[in-house]
Amino acid sequence: MHVHVTCPEGEAKYWLEPDIELMKNYNLSGAQLREIENIIEAHYGEFKQAWEKHFRG
Numbered sequence: 001m002h003v004h005v006t007c008p009e010g011e012a013k014y015w016l017e018p019d020i021e022l023m024k025n026y027n028l029s030g031a032q033l034r035e036i037e038n039i040i041e042a043h044y045g046e047f048k049q050a051w052e053k054h055f056r057g
Helices: 030-042 044-056
Strands: 002-007 010-015 021-026
Touching (some): 002 030, 010 030, 021 030
Antiparallel strands (some): 002 010, 010 021
16 A cells, blocks of 8 residues: 655655555655655545555445
């Protein structure tokens, strides 16, 4: 389970399981990555639910 994050400055890919972990970073700063991780943590349940609905029906 993972999410892709895109913004004008670059993009990143994060694993959601077994832990939230940065997989790829293309041009985002450490501050941007921390902000993204905070957002993922705050909305983890929503991401997981959406992933399961989309991929596992």
